[in-house]
Amino acid sequence: MIKNYLKIAWRNLIRNRSFSFLNILGLSIGLAMTTLIVLWVNYELGFDRFHEKIDRLYEVNNQYEIEGEIWTWNSTPKPMAPTIKKDYPEIEKVSRYFYDNSYLFAWNDQKIKATGTMVDPDFLDMFSFPLIQGDVNSVLNDVNSVVITESFSEKLFGNQDPIGKMVKIDNRDIFKVTGILKDVPPNTHFSFEFLIPWSYLTQQGWDDKNWGNNSVATYVLLKENTDIDTFSNKIVSLRENYDKDTPDIKTLLYPYSKTYLYGEFENGVEMGGRIELIRMFGFIAIIILIIACINFMNLSTARSEKRSKEVGVRKVLGAPRKSLIGQFVGESVLITFISATFAIILVLLLLPSFNNLVERPLSLNMASIGFWMVAIGVTIFTGLLAGSYPALYLSGFKPSSVLRGTFKKVDAMVTPRKVLVILQFSVAIVLITASLIITQQLHKVQNRQLAYAKNNLIYSSLEGDMEKNYDLIKTELLESGAFTSVTKTNSPITESWSNTWGFEWEGKNGQDKTIIHRLISDDGVVNTMGLELIEGRDFDLQKYPTDSTAAILNQSALELMGFEDPIGKKIKDNGIDWHIIGVIKDFVYNSPFQKIEPMVIEGAKGWFNVIHMRMNPEVNTAQNLAVAERIFNKYNPEYPFNYEFVDAAYAKKFNDQRTTGKLANIFTLLTIFISCLGLFGLASYVAENRIKEIGVRKVLGASVGTITGLLSKDFLKLVFVSILIAIPVSWYFMSNWLEEFAFRIDISWWVYLISGGLTLIVAFVTVSFQAIKAARANPIKSLRTE
Amino acid sequence: MLLQLKNIFKWVNSGGQRIFLLKDINLEVAEGEFISVMGPSGSGKSTLLNVIGMLDTFDEGEYNFLDESVHTLKEKHRSNLYKEYIGFVFQSYHLLDDLTVQENLEMPLLYKKFKGSERKAMVADMLDRFNIVGKKDLFPAQLSGGQQQLVGVARALIANPKLILADEPTGNLNSQQSEEIMELFKKLNQEEGVTIIQVTHSEKNAAYGSRIINLLDGRKV
């Protein structure tokens, strides 16, 4: 019997080539897209899951209420970790993680930069980063020991045995390689190439006992069977005994497993995070699959007239309804299997570009049984989903009416089919609107007035001897003619690396804990960055030696402080009185999507990390860079010359949103395409069913235009209904999405005009293709078909 | 007695009015009879045949088939009954276009759960008997109307039914083809004792039967 079904199904497929083609094309694309999204979602959900002790690992967070608003952040003071270890017996292990930084490794003539940091020795015992060589319990015991990853070891030492090798790090101290780590996998939010014991920090005098300096991450491993709620209540007031200045900051434990996907707080409440993006695309994956299934249902049932005779005959010959349902479901499963095969090929072809787009190393694990089980499971499920309604519908025909020939020629557009089409197009319109709004929002932010000149500006980190030789470097850079202006700062112009609520000024409300960002700069910051002065002047230490304690405010800072006449006013920070010499327009730093927060640019009294250089636009860039490299190598020979273009660094801030935008565009296009495949098929059945009517009308003198209109009208009505449904739905989702950005567009009505209009046009073209074909057919021929 | 209809009524409601499709039909059919049903178009011939074939229900009256009272049977029972004892032949053949002649013949056997080897033998036997062995791998579209109806009759017969219901079996055929089919019916009836009820418009075809029933407006006359 199964063989018979398969035979019939196969012959049906071959005989109705266009029907099969539409179905298989739609399902293949739907399945392929769904697979890509599922691969991505699966990868994201598996992030950091490989740590064996994940269930007992927590990140220490702080929470503090400022003027009714609750702030939550995850950097902690350095003394926090030893204090927790000492005071709470529930804790098995703790480790701090100093922030990742890039250091220069030197061995023989090899000089390579690597990213890594300092951790407490228990770090490797808490997280599952396995050692290939070395003993977990002792690799980080010695102050001058370093553990490196396998691939970094290969880069540095080639094939030689790394254990016991002595390397010079950052031109400062010699470290002994004590262990080799397996490379850190890409699906964890750690990304170090080496680890150094915390004791090195202490030895260098970089450790401190300052509870006000929240700068490192602290992780704890709870003992087994510790009740987290009880323990949380206990640890929350940790600071009361230690932190003199801010004893009321709460200490919270946040499950490490949630840091990647969740970990965003708003007003003390967990607000999700990356998980929302994942949910959104997971939802889109399901929608696309459903839309592809809807196509199948619509095409199969619209074709019912062709199959009604078969149903009647089979029933008369003794087929029970069950077996007919089985047959039709079998057919849809067969089609789904064929589509799934194409889908897998499609996925394999598309994966490289998709990986590029989402920046993840996704792959189809074809060697695993699990993959095939899931693949076959999903295929059968899709087949059942798509085939169920047609099977129930088709198998319900009564043989007496079907075979007697009185079987009514049903309108191809019966109600359930209409509902399905409306559903498809509502989704399509919501997606188009979403794409338009995302694009518009991106466009608006990308064209935001930066209030500084990001082009022709590069920066380098100040490392090795550069700080010492800064004046020489600067002089030579300027004399070379390749650069017009140079200054050093504590952070790149695109970021703020320092902020505080500790500024004091005349008239400040003592309760005010608004965060003010600090940029620290040497001479000529306004000139080098191309900032826009509103009043006052740039730093100029030649003319005004006191400029080392001068400050330039941005507009927001000025508004916050409320000075009528700011120039000459004094503000206090870090125990120093800074005198204001200028005010600049708010320029964009950190996220271009958010509002610009108050910033004070402090004079040269502070510390520096970065050198900014404005290139001479008259000379070509390659030449400028060559000059810089020569000068840097001369004054800082131990380090390779590294630089970054400010405009490129700025562009990176859009990566995530651009990816979201691109994905949205792709899925929108495909959804519309799949929906139109269905519409195309339906329209062809409608035209076929009404072929006699069309013939009669033509003989009676109707024009091609009238007939096309007649046939298209019904479909366009459905699209109209879809527009009405889609508007409120998309408005709801997109206003929610936009909420996330302080700097955002307003949703304008023409977005709906465009998405609605576009859908109408695409639907009309699709339908009228069939309609015109039917309308132009020779009526004599069509009248003879009866 | 093969079957017995007693005071059968069938109607549809249309615009608050009751339209009778069958009115007070009484009919007894003995095994081995060959009956022709005649009457003008719309008189209810097909309806009557469908009721006898249990493809259609009726609204009033009694219907006994081989001592089973059809009117009291559940749908499932009823379909088992016709599956086992009744074969259908249609005016427009109703062969499945996607199956070959051989596969079309095999289909009723599949639904009756015959074993593979049995099915082969029975199909081969039928092909032989109807002289269509050479056509077994052709699709219906590749046959003439008469040949298609031959296959239709063979398919109706293959599971050895007691009763064959044929609704205008020669309606689409030319006179020579009609004659062949009628001869075939006659032979089946006389040599194998198959009971046949056929609907026909032609006096000549009706004459092949042993009895003629005339219908007018759903009533037996």
Ligand SMILES: Nc1ncnc2c1ncn2[C@@H]1O[C@H](COP(=O)(O)OP(=O)(O)OP(=O)(O)O)[C@@H](O)[C@H]1O
């Ligand atoms: N479901 C139904 N609803 C309403 N009327 C019906 C229905 N089925 C059949 N009829 C009517 O019943 C009458 C008898 O139909 P039937 O098909 O039995 O006629 P017939 O004698 O076979 O005619 P023909 O020789 O043209 O085949 C016709 O008038 C038909 O219109």
Ligand SMILES: [Mg+2]
């Ligand atoms: Mg009839």
